[in-house]
Amino acid sequence: MTMDHVDALECTLCGAEYDPDQVIYTCPEHEGVKGILEVTYDYDVVHDRFDAPLDGVVDSQWKYAAFLPVHDDAEVVTLDEGGTDLFDAPNLSDALGVETLVKDDGRNPTGCFKDRASSIAVTKAKHAGRDVVTCASTGNAAASLAGYAARGGLDARIFVPGDAPTGKLAQPLVYGADVLAVDGSYDEAYDLSVDVTDEYGWYNRNAAINPFQVEGKRTVGHELAGQTSARGDVPDWLVFSMGDGCTIAGAWKGFREFRDLGYVDDAPKMLGVQATGASSIHDAFHGHDDVDDVADTLADSIAVGRPRNTVKACRALEESGGTALLVDDDDILDAQTLLGRTEGIYSEPAGATALAGLQRALAEDVVERDETVVVCSTGFGLKDTESALDATDGVTAIDPRMEDVRDLYGSAE
Numbered sequence: 001m002t003m004d005h006v007d008a009l010e011c012t013l014c015g016a017e018y019d020p021d022q023v024i025y026t027c028p029e030h031e032g033v034k035g036i037l038e039v040t041y042d043y044d045v046v047h048d049r050f051d052a053p054l055d056g057v058v059d060s061q062w063k064y065a066a067f068l069p070v071h072d073d074a075e076v077v078t079l080d081e082g083g084t085d086l087f088d089a090p091n092l093s094d095a096l097g098v099e100t101l102v103k104d105d106g107r108n109p110t111g112c113f114k115d116r117a118s119s120i121a122v123t124k125a126k127h128a129g130r131d132v133v134t135c136a137s138t139g140n141a142a143a144s145l146a147g148y149a150a151r152g153g154l155d156a157r158i159f160v161p162g163d164a165p166t167g168k169l170a171q172p173l174v175y176g177a178d179v180l181a182v183d184g185s186y187d188e189a190y191d192l193s194v195d196v197t198d199e200y201g202w203y204n205r206n207a208a209i210n211p212f213q214v215e216g217k218r219t220v221g222h223e224l225a226g227q228t229s230a231r232g233d234v235p236d237w238l239v240f241s242m243g244d245g246c247t248i249a250g251a252w253k254g255f256r257e258f259r260d261l262g263y264v265d266d267a268p269k270m271l272g273v274q275a276t277g278a279s280s281i282h283d284a285f286h287g288h289d290d291v292d293d294v295a296d297t298l299a300d301s302i303a304v305g306r307p308r309n310t311v312k313a314c315r316a317l318e319e320s321g322g323t324a325l326l327v328d329d330d331d332i333l334d335a336q337t338l339l340g341r342t343e344g345i346y347s348e349p350a351g352a353t354a355l356a357g358l359q360r361a362l363a364e365d366v367v368e369r370d371e372t373v374v375v376c377s378t379g380f381g382l383k384d385t386e387s388a389l390d391a392t393d394g395v396t397a398i399d400p401r402m403e404d405v406r407d408l409y410g411s412a413e
């Protein structure tokens with residue numbers, strides 16, 4: 001029953017420390033869910049436990065088990081999440097005028113980055129003896145948690161905002177979850193999922209309040225540190241979209257740990273990208289007090305009005321020397337088709353948001369042409385084909401005869 005490598009759960013607001021062996025979500029000293037906890041480690045123990053080679057070869061995120069906050073005797077619930085490809089992107093790099101690589105995290109088992117966290121959540125829920133897991137989600141976390149709950153033999157009960165894309169609702173239903181469509185916003189669905197956790201004791205996977213969730217997301221940073229240094233160099237920039245802000249916080253923490261332990265020489269600057277219609281973390285980072293909490297963007301996975309992890313996200317941007325910027329929905333759709341047609345990588349809008357952010361950063365000279373960039377595509381495009389169709393010129397209707405083809409392409413000579 002040991003977890004020697006984990007020191008404590010430390011409040012990001014007041015620094016109070018809690019025992020990592022208990023199920024606790026946020027620091028009780030603060031109103032609501034403001035007192036987000038951070039998992040701290042004994043890195044001497046972590047280093048002693050970690051014996052995998054840093055060769056850029058990764059089958060699953062459990063290569064980094066030494067870094068993950070699970071008990072030694074826990075039965076790991078996994079679908080081989082993580083270990084996603086880091087692609088050269090020569091056509092995209094030409095189009096952008098800057099050397100760009102793409103980390104395709106849409107290739108995770110349920111089609112999105114969140115599987116890295118869900119594997120930890122269900123593993124920990126099972127170890128804590130819980131048989132129901134819950135979360136609030138704009139879609140992907142629901143599908144992801146439902147898939148891992150099925151794998152681990154637990155029940156999943158999930159709260160989604162009423163306007164989530166239908167493609168994303170089919171997935172958790174197929175995995176056997178109860179999907180409760182809340183007639184309200186994501187933020188209202190979120191509050192409900194916190195209330196049921198208090199009342200029924202279901203295990204809550206919400207990344208922002210469950211301190212262990214961000215920890216699974218660190219493995220993308222570990223992988224990128226290994227993959228980029230195996231190719232020769234750490235990139236200058238790592239680009240992620242931001243919803244609640246846990247993803248970018250986790251990725252930074254992972255990369256930073258590998259730098260601090262001396263496994264790689266350096267760490268990249270983090271570029272966090274939000275949609276103009278859901279800009280809270282960006283606004284907070286740039287010191288605007290009057291933060292607007294509406295969430296209006298077609299990139300549903302980052303349509304978050306009141307992000308729960310602004311503190312950790314801003315810390316990642318600051319510590320890394322990076323920054324935050326905004327893109328419009330049109331920029332996101334353009335980036336989605338650019339990535340698809342240059343490299344054959346199909347991202348959902350929230351995944352393509354990172355690329356749209358890189359384009360904006362180049363236009364504003366935030367990223368220089370002689371720097372190197374890794375864009376992370378966080379989700380797979382087939383999850384939401386409706387918005388994708390809008391981004392294209394659509395299909396061309398023809399009659400079943402050669403004349404129509406010739407009209408389009410000219411004669412064969």
Ligand SMILES: *Cc1c(COP(=O)(O)O)cnc(C)c1O
Pocket residue numbers: 112113114140141207241242243244245246247248301302348350351378379380
């Ligand atoms: C959840 C999600 C994000 C944002 O992650 P946060 O941790 O909420 O910032 C980005 N892209 C996709 C595809 C997602 O599902």
Ligand SMILES: [Zn+2]
Pocket residue numbers: 011012013014015016027028029030035
């Ligand atoms: Zn506190």
